[in-house]
Amino acid sequence: MNAAAVEITGLVKRFGSVTAVDGLDLKMPKGEILALLGPNGAGKTTTVEICEGFRTPDAGTVRVLGLDPARDGATLRPRVGVMPQGGGAYPGVHAEEMLRLVAACAAEPLDPAWLLDVLGLGSARRTPFKRLSGGQQQRLSLACALIGRPELVFLDEPTAGMDPQARRLVWELLAALRTDGVSVLLTTHLMEEAESLADDVVIVDDGTVIAQGSPSALTAEHAEDAQLRFRARPGLDTRLLAAALPEGYVAGESSPGSYRVIGHVDPQVVSTVTSWCAQQGVLAEELHVGRRDLEEVFLELTGRELRT
Amino acid sequence: MTTSRFAPGTFTPAPGRGRLGHMLAAHARVETALTLRHGEQILLTLLIPLALLLGLSLLDVLPAGEFADMDRVDWITPRILALAVLSSAFTGQAIALGFDRRYGVLKRLAATALPRWLLVAGRLVAALVVVTLQVLILGGVAALLGWSPSAAGIAFAVAALVLGTLCFGALGVLLGGALKAEAVLALANIVWFVLLLAGGILMVPSALPEAYATVVGILPSGALAEGLHAALVDGTFSAGSCAVLAVWAALAAAIATRTTKLT
Ligand SMILES: Nc1ncnc2c1ncn2[C@@H]1O[C@H](COP(=O)(O)OP(=O)(O)O)[C@@H](O)[C@H]1O
Ligand SMILES: [Mg+2]
Numbered sequence: 001m002n003a004a005a006v007e008i009t010g011l012v013k014r015f016g017s018v019t020a021v022d023g024l025d026l027k028m029p030k031g032e033i034l035a036l037l038g039p040n041g042a043g044k045t046t047t048v049e050i051c052e053g054f055r056t057p058d059a060g061t062v063r064v065l066g067l068d069p070a071r072d073g074a075t076l077r078p079r080v081g082v083m084p085q086g087g088g089a090y091p092g093v094h095a096e097e098m099l100r101l102v103a104a105c106a107a108e109p110l111d112p113a114w115l116l117d118v119l120g121l122g123s124a125r126r127t128p129f130k131r132l133s134g135g136q137q138q139r140l141s142l143a144c145a146l147i148g149r150p151e152l153v154f155l156d157e158p159t160a161g162m163d164p165q166a167r168r169l170v171w172e173l174l175a176a177l178r179t180d181g182v183s184v185l186l187t188t189h190l191m192e193e194a195e196s197l198a199d200d201v202v203i204v205d206d207g208t209v210i211a212q213g214s215p216s217a218l219t220a221e222h223a224e225d226a227q228l229r230f231r232a233r234p235g236l237d238t239r240l241l242a243a244a245l246p247e248g249y250v251a252g253e254s255s256p257g258s259y260r261v262i263g264h265v266d267p268q269v270v271s272t273v274t275s276w277c278a279q280q281g282v283l284a285e286e287l288h289v290g291r292r293d294l295e296e297v298f299l300e301l302t303g304r305e306l307r308t
Numbered sequence: 309m310t311t312s313r314f315a316p317g318t319f320t321p322a323p324g325r326g327r328l329g330h331m332l333a334a335h336a337r338v339e340t341a342l343t344l345r346h347g348e349q350i351l352l353t354l355l356i357p358l359a360l361l362l363g364l365s366l367l368d369v370l371p372a373g374e375f376a377d378m379d380r381v382d383w384i385t386p387r388i389l390a391l392a393v394l395s396s397a398f399t400g401q402a403i404a405l406g407f408d409r410r411y412g413v414l415k416r417l418a419a420t421a422l423p424r425w426l427l428v429a430g431r432l433v434a435a436l437v438v439v440t441l442q443v444l445i446l447g448g449v450a451a452l453l454g455w456s457p458s459a460a461g462i463a464f465a466v467a468a469l470v471l472g473t474l475c476f477g478a479l480g481v482l483l484g485g486a487l488k489a490e491a492v493l494a495l496a497n498i499v500w501f502v503l504l505l506a507g508g509i510l511m512v513p514s515a516l517p518e519a520y521a522t523v524v525g526i527l528p529s530g531a532l533a534e535g536l537h538a539a540l541v542d543g544t545f546s547a548g549s550c551a552v553l554a555v556w557a558a559l560a561a562a563i564a565t566r567t568t569k570l571t
Contacts, residue, residue: 052419054415054418054570074423077325077421078323078324078325078421079321079323080323080419082419084416086412087412088411088412088413088415088416089411089413090342090411090413091407091411092342093342097338097341098338100334101335101417102417102420104326104330104331104333104334105331105334105420105421105422106323106324106325106420106421107322107323107324107325108322108324109326110318118313118314148323148421149321149322149323150321150323151321151323172312172314173314175312176312176314176316176318176319177319179314179316180316180317180318180319180320180321181320181321182321
């Protein structure tokens with residue numbers, strides 16, 4: 001009864017010569033939100049689809065609520081809500097019709113009309129799925145995952161294609177799920193999403209876990225060297241800035257007008273940076289000293305940007 | 309605590325599977341509504357059979373030898389009903405399934421508590437509903453044209469229609485569940501055209517060379533047309549036709565359970 005929500009050991013999945021998942025381990029306790037974070041092609045969808053029973057592993061074991069999704073699918077499906085990547089609905093089906101169909105499959109579903117309203121789809125009830133915007137389709141798909149009052153939900157890129165307002169609504173909804181004891185496994189390539197929502201973040205790359213822990217532990221663990229960020233006009237010569245700093249500091253322009261100094265940041269370093277800017281005749285704005293965020297953790301671990 | 313628009317307890321888990329009858333009805337209802345809402349499906353399942361019914365009943369285009377001393381409409385109506393079944397249960401069904409797979413519908417539904425067999429059962433029930441509507445409309449128009457079916461054969465005709473729908477429905481699922489959507493679209497239309505012209509729907513085996521007539525007799529299209537002809541014209545039950553339909557249905561279902569893919 002007290003099995004983990006999801007427990008994966010040594011999972012391997014190959015597609016021909018491509019190894020999509022390569023020895024992945026993961027343990028997600030009941031009642032928490034776990035974010036599977038990684039760039040496109042990391043193996044997130046493949047992992048989730050194995051948990052949902054849509055694919056079978058080539059090696060390793062997967063237990064969902066203590067059951068084997070490949071064998072015990074019929075027992076498991078009523079207990080689990082699924083939001084597939086990119087949704088899934090008849091092109092011509094009306095939003096409400098689709099949600100009522102999925103609701104009919106559950107013993108004690110939520111009220112479909114209420115859920116549509118709360119997800120901002122009240123005015124789109126009779127709109128065919130193919131005429132909904134990408135964000136509306138995503139919200140309908142999320143509604144379909146939740147309508148049956150599942151104890152565990154798998155959400156594959158739940159906020160992809162949503163505007164910031166809808167994204168915030170979904171975050172609020174996920175927080176309410178956690179309050180009510182629903183376990184949530186979501187995938188994302190948005191650092192902000194993982195950082196602000198998840199109890200646990202599992203960073204995957206090339207089908208393996210490269211780091212995991214709570215967002216604060218992950219960012220602290222990789223923060224021996226703090227950093228300083230500031231904005232100024234684009235095109236400053238950062239080699240000169242590095243030369244003005246003590247040995248071992250790295251300075252760079254991470255995106256046009258956005259500068260980053262990596263190394264132990266003390267008051268002397270802040271003073272050096274601002275006075276160097278003053279010499280260039282520019283004002284260093286939005287000066288920020290702090291730990292790295294998950295984005296930088298990922299960059300450090302893989303040498304690549306998360307969003308490509 | 310910041311106020312949330314979700315009161316605590318809103319999402320407290322209460323998992324469980326819906327009642328089977330409720331799920332089947334909900335699925336069949338959506339499938340039926342989608343078919344009736346879809347312009348191309350209506351063209352295929354209703355307008356073309358209707359045009360053929362009117363044209364072949366009113367115009368003198370069929371060789372007279374085919375129906376001897378019968379009214380043209382009595383001869384053509386059972387064949388139009390066979391065409392209606394072929395159009396909706398097979399061609400329309402296969403194309404819809406091919407595209408539903410493309411759009412992730414099957415995966416979406418397979419992720420619910422809906423048992424896998426119900427995914428097919430819902431479609432077959434919807435096919436039966438659509439065929440019922442087709443028969444009512446086409447039969448009504450035929451009646452206006454003077455159609456007088458054999459009263460003794462109505463029950464046999466219903467049996468042939470149900471069996472034919474299940475048979476073509478299974479074949480439609482077999483085709484629609486196996487190939488890419490575009491390939492399904494092309495093949496389902498080609499098969500429709502070939503069976504209409506050369507598969508025993510518009511041409512009767514007795515008018516064909518013997519070897520070819522034998523082949524047509526064991527095609528599901530030929531069997532359904534002959535079964536309906538026997539019932540509605542002669543008022544007799546064609547056990548042979550029904551056996552052919554049953555064998556095709558069983559074969560198609562057995563293969564489809566192995567080959568049908570969700571995406
Ligand atoms: N059905 C498939 N056939 C072949 N390759 C696949 C298939 N599904 C996924 N892959 C490959 O497996 C890798 C992981 O894919 P995926 O799990 O979708 O990653 P993510 O969801 O993290 O973007 C990718 O290289 C992808 O191209
Ligand atoms: Mg993915």
